[in-house]
Amino acid sequence: MHDPIPLVDVKAQYAPLLPSIREAIDAVLESGQFVFGPNVTAFEEEAARYLGVRETVGVGNGTDAIVLVLNALEIGPGAEVICPAFTFYATAEAIARAGATPVFADIDPLTMNLAPERVAERITRRTKAIMPVHLFGRPAPLAELADFGLPLIEDAAQAFGSPEIARAGVASTFSFYPTKNLFGLGDGGLVATDDPDLAERLRMLRFHGSKAKKIFEYVGTNSRLDEIQAAVLRIFLRELDAWTALRREAAERYRELGLGEACEAPVDEPGHVYHLFVSRSPQRDAIRVALADARIGSAEYYLPPLHLQPALSYLGYSEGDLPETERAARENFSVPLWAGITAEQQARVVETVRAAVGVPA
Numbered sequence: 001m002h003d004p005i006p007l008v009d010v011k012a013q014y015a016p017l018l019p020s021i022r023e024a025i026d027a028v029l030e031s032g033q034f035v036f037g038p039n040v041t042a043f044e045e046e047a048a049r050y051l052g053v054r055e056t057v058g059v060g061n062g063t064d065a066i067v068l069v070l071n072a073l074e075i076g077p078g079a080e081v082i083c084p085a086f087t088f089y090a091t092a093e094a095i096a097r098a099g100a101t102p103v104f105a106d107i108d109p110l111t112m113n114l115a116p117e118r119v120a121e122r123i124t125r126r127t128k129a130i131m132p133v134h135l136f137g138r139p140a141p142l143a144e145l146a147d148f149g150l151p152l153i154e155d156a157a158q159a160f161g162s163p164e165i166a167r168a169g170v171a172s173t174f175s176f177y178p179t180k181n182l183f184g185l186g187d188g189g190l191v192a193t194d195d196p197d198l199a200e201r202l203r204m205l206r207f208h209g210s211k212a213k214k215i216f217e218y219v220g221t222n223s224r225l226d227e228i229q230a231a232v233l234r235i236f237l238r239e240l241d242a243w244t245a246l247r248r249e250a251a252e253r254y255r256e257l258g259l260g261e262a263c264e265a266p267v268d269e270p271g272h273v274y275h276l277f278v279s280r281s282p283q284r285d286a287i288r289v290a291l292a293d294a295r296i297g298s299a300e301y302y303l304p305p306l307h308l309q310p311a312l313s314y315l316g317y318s319e320g321d322l323p324e325t326e327r328a329a330r331e332n333f334s335v336p337l338w339a340g341i342t343a344e345q346q347a348r349v350v351e352t353v354r355a356a357v358g359v360p361a
């Protein structure tokens with residue numbers, strides 16, 4: 001019996017860095033400063049340099065990052081924000097939490113990202129922003145979306161490390177949830193922007209709408225990146241390009257091993273950082289059963305898609321409204337991928353998928 005292959009092995013990624021992680025956490029413990037300390041400031045600067053933006057603002061998680069951007073831009077009640085329904089629930093939830101209305105546009109079946117021509121159909125007088133998601137690490141079509149002349153807010157939770165993102169829009173938001181390409185050892189998030197005024201407002205909103213501790217200028221919230229997370233993120237940021245290269249190599253290897261003869265494997269494109277390796281097949285369920293039987297991790301995403309989620313039923317969508325989204329939700333599945341998955345593990349995955357659909361070895 002073979003060893004199981006997990007869907008992601010985060011521990012394998014950070015294990016070689018344990019001595020530096022422990023040292024960094026020890027230094028925070030020595031300092032006694034756990035929020036708003038030197039690591040947060042340094043990480044914000046280092047992340048801004050990495051992303052090629054003027055400012056970044058650390059926050060508590062990727063969901064708050066979106067809510068805070070919308071709050072800072074005063075996009076709330078009465079405003080519509082166009083986003084995909086084929087994304088993690090937090091994208092639309094954050095729009096709703098800000099008091100605005102998520103408006104769902106269908107996706108391009110090849111990329112599973114927002115389709116600009118479907119976005120065009122959803123623009124109204126009330127549209128105040130478009131929120132593309134760089135789904136599974138693949139850059140959304142930013143240049144085409146920017147042509148609509150509306151503010152772009154990039155939900156980049158799944159795409160830290162892609163050189164193609166974070167500079168086209170008003171702001172981009174990131175999550176450091178432990179399976180993300182750049183991750184922390186718990187929750188964390190970030191907003192990146194070229195607008196210093198927006199950054200300043202975000203710094204206030206993440207701390208109760210206050211610059212100093214006594215005067216509160218806005219109703220904000222408490223959503224901060226903490227020192228321990230920032231200290232660890234600084235170490236991981238230095239590894240990120242090497243991790244991304246390994247992810248891209250692993251993706252290429254899946255293609256070379258012939259996964260694409262058994263299902264519709266993702267096509268490559270510049271800047272795809274393979275947060276997940278998500279393929280499609282009408283035989284998705286049979287493939288996932290075969291993978292589970294072989295003790296290989298797999299997952300499927302966003303079923304039901306967001307326009308059919310109970311919490312968003314007030315928006316009035318029904319089945320059939322977003323055909324490509326609904327088909328992608330029925331057909332997609334991911335196979336194991338992380339920075340460091342071995343060629344042997346990948347060969348077993350491909351063999352299992354091919355056997356499941358009857359493609360000869």
Ligand SMILES: Cc1ncc(COP(=O)(O)O)c(C=O)c1O
Pocket residue numbers: 061062063064087088090091133155157158174175176177187188189
């Ligand atoms: C596309 C997308 N948006 C938003 C989020 C929310 O991030 P967080 O879990 O850090 O709140 C996530 C991930 O969890 C995500 O994948």
